[in-house]
Amino acid sequence: MSAxxxxxxxxxxxxxxxxxxxxxxxxxxxxxxxxAAREQGWRKxxxxxxxxxxxxxxxxxxxxxxxxxxxxxxxxxxxxxLRDFCETKIDGALIEREARIPDAVIDGLKELGAxxxxxxxKYGGLGLTxxxxxxxxxxxxxxxxxxxxxxxxxQSIGVPQPLKxxxxxxxxxxxxxxxxxxxxxxxxxxxxxxxxxxxxxAATAVPDGDEYVLDGVKLWTTNGVVADxxxxxARVPKSEGHKGGITxxxxxxxxxxxxxxxxxxxxxxxxxxxxxxxxxRVRVPAANRIGPEGAGLKxxxxxxxxxxxxxxxxxxxxxxxxxxxxxEWSAAREQWGRPVAKHEAVGSKISFIAATTFALEAVVELxxxxxxEDRNDIRIEAALAKLYGSEMAWLMADELVQIRGGRGFExxxxxxxxxxxxxxxxxxxxxxxxxxxxxxxxxIMHLLIAREAVDAHLAVAGDIIDPDKPMSAKAxxxxxxxxxxxxxxxxxxxxxxxxxxxYAEFGTLAPHLRYVERSARRLARATFLGMSRWQxxxxxxxxxxGRVVDIGAExxxxxxxxxxxxxxxxxxxxxxxARQLADVFCRQARIRVEELFDRLWTNTDELDRKVVRSVxxxxxxxxxxxxxxxxxxxxWIADATPxxxxxxxxxxxxx
Numbered sequence: 002m003s004a005x006x007x008x009x010x011x012x013x014x015x016x017x018x019x020x021x022x023x024x025x026x027x028x029x030x031x032x033x034x035x036x037a038a039r040e041q042g043w044r045k046x047x048x049x050x051x052x053x054x055x056x057x058x059x060x061x062x063x064x065x066x067x068x069x070x071x072x073x074x075x076x077x078x079x080x081x082x083l084r085d086f087c088e089t090k091i092d093g094a095l096i097e098r099e100a101r102i103p104d105a106v107i108d109g110l111k112e113l114g115a116x117x118x119x120x121x122x123k124y125g126g127l128g129l130t131x132x133x134x135x136x137x138x139x140x141x142x143x144x145x146x147x148x149x150x151x152x153x154x155x156q157s158i159g160v161p162q163p164l165k166x167x168x169x170x171x172x173x174x175x176x177x178x179x180x181x182x183x184x185x186x187x188x189x190x191x192x193x194x195x196x197x198x199x200x201x202x203a204a205t206a207v208p209d210g211d212e213y214v215l216d217g218v219k220l221w222t223t224n225g226v227v228a229d230x231x232x233x234x235a236r237v238p239k240s241e242g243h244k245g246g247i248t249x250x251x252x253x254x255x256x257x258x259x260x261x262x263x264x265x266x267x268x269x270x271x272x273x274x275x276x277x278x279x280x281x282r283v284r285v286p287a288a289n290r291i292g293p294e295g296a297g298l299k300x301x302x303x304x305x306x307x308x309x310x311x312x313x314x315x316x317x318x319x320x321x322x323x324x325x326x327x328x329e330w331s332a333a334r335e336q337w338g339r340p341v342a343k344h345e346a347v348g349s350k351i352s353f354i355a356a357t358t359f360a361l362e363a364v365v366e367l368x369x370x371x372x373x374e375d376r377n378d379i380r381i382e383a384a385l386a387k388l389y390g391s392e393m394a395w396l397m398a399d400e401l402v403q404i405r406g407g408r409g410f411e412x413x414x415x416x417x418x419x420x421x422x423x424x425x426x427x428x429x430x431x432x433x434x435x436x437x438x439x440x441x442x443x444x445i446m447h448l449l450i451a452r453e454a455v456d457a458h459l460a461v462a463g464d465i466i467d468p469d470k471p472m473s474a475k476a477x478x479x480x481x482x483x484x485x486x487x488x489x490x491x492x493x494x495x496x497x498x499x500x501x502x503x504y505a506e507f508g509t510l511a512p513h514l515r516y517v518e519r520s521a522r523r524l525a526r527a528t529f530l531g532m533s534r535w536q537x538x539x540x541x542x543x544x545x546x547g548r549v550v551d552i553g554a555e556x557x558x559x560x561x562x563x564x565x566x567x568x569x570x571x572x573x574x575x576x577x578x579a580r581q582l583a584d585v586f587c588r589q590a591r592i593r594v595e596e597l598f599d600r601l602w603t604n605t606d607e608l609d610r611k612v613v614r615s616v617x618x619x620x621x622x623x624x625x626x627x628x629x630x631x632x633x634x635x636x637w638i639a640d641a642t643p644x645x646x647x648x649x650x651x652x653x654x655x656x
Contacts, residue, residue: 025201034200034247039452040303040380048371048560049381053454053553055493055525057518059504061377062560065568066370068132076133079118083137086113087144094413096145096272097428106148107185107227107655115141117181119156119165124177126161131307131369138311139318146432147272149315151185154223157308158440159186160230160251167249167292167300176230176251185655187224187254189233189278190301192217193641197445199234199247199298203641206235206250206285208243213250213290215258215283218641226264226274227653228254233280234297246295250285255654258283260646269431274653281645307372309383309440313365313390319433320358320394323401326424327351330405341404350400356586357393359579360558363565364389381453382557388446389554391436398430444543451546454553455539458532461485466537490529493522509580510563513587517556520594524552527601544606552597555590562586 043050048061068076090109096102110116118134120126129137134156142149156162161180164172180186195201204217215235225231231252239245252259263277292300331342331351341347368382402409405426408416413423437443462485464470464478497503498518504511528549532539539546566583570576615621 045378047378052521055522057521063564065564072130091144093145100271102272120181125181131372135314135369138314142315143318147270153311155186157311158188162304184229186230187228189219189222191221193220193639202236204235206237211287213285215280216643219278222278223275225278226276237294244294247297248294249291249297249300251289260650261652262648279646306380309387313386316390316394317362323397324354354397359582360562360586363561367561384450385554398433402426447547447550450550548597555594559587
């Protein structure tokens with residue numbers, strides 16, 4: 002439809018041209034946008050940051066922080082109610098079969114107060130701690146992960162969290178009571194042609210008096226199909242009186258010009274309410290802007306600092322279920338005269354699932370409690386928990402399918418139809434796969450964490466490798482770097498990890514902590530060597546950076562496992578068993594760490610780059626011959642040109 006006709010049909014809209022498409026930005030400009038959105042300072046200590054610098058600050062996590070008694074009581078009381086609701090009201094098989102969460106289930110969650118788990122009691126919420134919020138997500142996610150995703154998207158990244166951190170008092174008074182009891186919220190950042198590169202964001206919010214006029218298309222809007230309130234990121238053009246930049250807004254989902262054009266379907270999480278949302282000249286009050294103009298990405302990233310913990314929390318729940326099924330099935334199934342669990346090939350998989358579940362729970366519990374105490378900066382810890390949890394949960398589910406054999410590949414419905422226990426192992430695998438992509442793919446998480454891990458280096462030596470800096474700045478940076486490294490490098494030579502009596506209070510786990518301390522220094526030396534070798538090209542060495550981050554993730558998990566095992570020992574709660582699990586996990590992790598260290602310098606990264614260039618140039622198209630491509634017709638990326646919607650609105654608010 003042409004713009005003149007549209008103005009005739011919608012005379013209330015300002016006489017403005019359609020917004021431009023996604024801006025063209027260079028690689029450098031894209032990096033600058035991402036860099037500007039980072040939290041620049043480190044006002045609080047960070048265990049993981051110190052770990053990457055070769056400093057094993059065990060004092061930051063040990064003794065293990067504990068929640069207050071009143072928080073425990075309130076949290077346990079809610080978990081008891083939630084467990085009863087999950088057992089009696091949530092039919093996971095029905096949700097899987099119909100690819101939809103029944104309205105009655107969502108209404109029941111509202112009545113239970115589950116929409117307001119993280120919202121303060123003064124706004125009608127339950128005021129749970131991060132620890133108990135994550136326990137609740139693990140519980141409900143085990144009943145059905147789509148329900149867990151709905152609650153998580155609503156509270157971890159939807160309207161409540163950014164308002165809690167950046168909203169005005171008026172915004173909190175207006176929206177938080179609704180989010181606590183009745184209104185579902187969603188977070189809208191991704192666009193059809195914009196994922197982890199927000200500098201190219203096409204959605205715009207043009208100032209018009211006391212309002213903004215919002216145009217654009219958002220993709221993969223979890224909860225977007227049923228949401229009442231939306232957090233929308235859009236680009237405000239720079240103009241007189243307006244700083245401009247990517248900005249966050251609270252938008253009423255029922256506003257004129259908002260159209261949910263599609264409810265997306267996926268290989269897993271079949272009940273998830275995820276869609277495509279188009280905004281056409283939607284008027285948003287300036288009072289609904291969260292923070293100042295240009296602060297949208299910073300708000301999004303800060304929200305995710307703790308919001309990312311919800312995903313690994315549900316991965317913990319998956320690990321617990323995998324362990325239960327593996328134990329029960331492997332004891333019942335016999336091969337060659339004995340249960341399959343007693344065959345080493347299967348037993349090693351069970352050991353991996355048990356040990357990894359323990360460690361992953363330790364990582365989430367520790368990170369969550371640190372988030373509640375707010376004494377530490379946990380931006381790296383939360384990112385590591387998301388990265389490690391999503392990768393390890395996928396491996397555990399894959400091992401469960403292998404242990405189950407053909408039954409692991411068979412659907413629960415088919416198993417039940419022929420008279421066997423309806424174990425949805427294949428569904429678990431499908432449901433977990435998205436976690437390696439949700440809220441930052443594994444590859445993006447590697448880069449994000451790596452950037453934070455080398456922050457101290459860039460702070461003192463960044464100007465040396467910045468081509469835009471004058472020689473005077475490079476000289477000053479060189480002097481500062483010389484002082485920093487003269488003090489830092491000698492400390493990487495020796496440490497407590499080389500003393501046989503160190504960490505003796507951990508008993509049989511002490512050798513693992515000594516290993517972590519030595520490995521942290523080794524990792525810091527390797528990072529410095531990489532920076533020295535590649536300097537400004539370091540950011541292109543994504544294989545190297547990914548392995549650095551993976552080593553750090555393993556060391557963090559080992560530390561958390563040991564600290565949690567020691568806590569359980571002092572509490573007399575499964576202490577011996579916890580130590581056994583922590584010990585075997587650390588031994589498994591040490592093997593992975595050594596392999597990663599070897600691959601820092603012995604790999605095929607350069608050869609891989611050459612092959613990629615050959616593939617993209619068409620040199621290997623002969624290898625693709627002899628198959629049929631079953632893909633349908635259509636563009637690789639859907640057209641997202643701003644304008645009025647031509648599709649039916651499938652928005653389905655639940656009231």
